[in-house]
Amino acid sequence: MKLSELNSFKVKDEKITCLTAYDASFAKLFDDCGVDAILVGDSLGNVIQGSENTLGVTMGDMIYHTQAVAKSVKSALLIADMPYRSYDNAEQTLKNAQSLMSAGAQMVKFEGGAEHEASFKILQENSIPVCGHLGLQPQSVIEMGGYKVQGRDESSAQKILDDALLLESLGVSVLVLECVPAQLAAKISKHLTIPTIGIGAGVNCDGQVLVSYDMLGINTGRVPKFVKNFLIESNNITTAVNEFIRSVKTQEFPTDQHSY
């Protein structure tokens, strides 16, 4: 998927598929299967580095893995995560985002809302495409008191909606919603003209993302409720990825069982 096609997916109500990748081989397989977007997620802190959270991931790590993934992505939109503390102020955000774009990313993603307004603005001024990330923000796992569903009460739900609208006004191209009630994600998706991509956010987002290791049943620890292991009923990884794509496009995944 080209960057310019993002909004047409929403307009024609075609769900966007996204998987994380951290190396050239998995990225090639996902790209060949036709996944619309590939995210070099800082979840690599968990699944590659074996850490409890993403806080130890560095810009050096993200550049290394983005370069590897970029070597084999031909069709998918390539998004790279900005790691913890790499977007504390506008100048730092611009410098680090430029490094990820030079490494082969077509878009950068970072977590948070209004508190990062200056960072969103500087990227917009410099025409660097941005993916927002609201709801559960794994880089704030300590402040959030664990990996908990966000936006369950009225005021926190309103704050997520307000942040989403702000991000859209600041030129953000697409928004990841993680671990929010399905009803809230549906409301946000309806209010925005940019697409939302959900993970633990119900079927009414404009697309779905999963950590690839999770959807292949490879886990070092906790398996969140929103994860489905697509390899269980498939003969091989390619079939599992094709099944993920099919299930997202037909809205068979996620079910209520994977939602809050």
Ligand code: KIV
């Ligand atoms: O780092 C990551 O893999 C992510 C996804 C969970 C959206 O941010």
